[in-house]
Amino acid sequence: PDKGLPELGALLSSQKKGPWxxxxxxxxxxxxxxxxxxxxWFTDPRSAPGKALSEELFARAExxxxADEKLVRLIVDANPSVETDSFAEHDNKVLRRKQEATEMKKRYKVLGHPTLLLLSPSGEVVGRxxxxxxxxxxxxWGLIKQGEIASSTAYGQLRKNxxxxxxxEWQDTKGRKVFAKLLNYHKGNLVLIEPDGLRSQTKxxxxSSQDREWIKQQKMLRGIQ
Incomplete structure (x- = not known):
């Protein structure tokens, strides 16, 4: 595959840090x-409404x-807490997080805390x-559910197109999946491209056996040995 492209396995193996x-x-x-x-979730730990939202909804097991099944969650904390081994590193990380939060609030036109935004998989704001x-x-929760249903319905149509x-949908031998298009194939090496343009390579x-069978059929259709 093309030099410099990330390995698909490495991309799929990145672990999420937690619920948020x-x-x-x-x-x-x-x-x-x-x-x-x-x-x-744009929040501030000093905000009473933000604390209430966390306690009454986001901390609930149900x-x-x-959310684990239906959403990806991102927290944007106006006053973040970070764990580091040095005071200097701690201060730098806190400053960087605050700057990122300020930039995101401006970009998404967030005026107060807490504010929840729901974005479609392709990045459009579908709920505020x-x-x-x-x-x-x-x-x-009902508002979030309505937004999730509308977003998922629209994404389903986009996926069909x-x-x-x-x-x-491709799947590796570990059961990890990615929705992508085969861009190039050469002697068992593949280059895939996802809908947002990200390219990766794999072998x-x-x-999975289903993908290898699909490749076999495509090679037969094209007369490739």
Missing amino acids: EDNEAIAKRRASREGKPLLI FGAW YRGYKRGDADFT LEKKGYR EERL
Whole structure:
């Protein structure tokens, strides 16, 4: 495969840190790859409404189980806490996180805390929920559910359109999946491209038996040995 392209296995093996990502690029990449909406939580630990939202909804086990299946989650903390081995590193990381939070608030036009944004897998804002009152957990969850359903329905249609253009779901021998199009094949080496343009390389032997059978059929159709 092309030199310099990342290995598909390495991309798929990146582990999420926990229920909430804290890096926008990683969260968006996961949402795009997994075909799930991205829930962004703009919060401030000093905010009473933010604490209430966390306690009454986000800390609930049933919400966590539902969100693990349906969403990718990203927290944007106006006053982040970080763990480091030195004071200097701690201060630098906190400053960087605060700068990132300020930039994201400006870009997404967030005016207060807490604010929830729901983005489609392709990055469009499909839901915006500002503020929180104690006792509104089920109402807020209902709004998020409505946004998730609308986003997933739209993504399903987008995926069907992409399948007509040659995109399909690939799976490696470890069961990890990616929705991508075969861009190049040469002697068992593949280059894949995802809908957002990210390219990666892998080998035929690292793919599932179903994918290897699909490749075999495509080679027969094209008269490739």
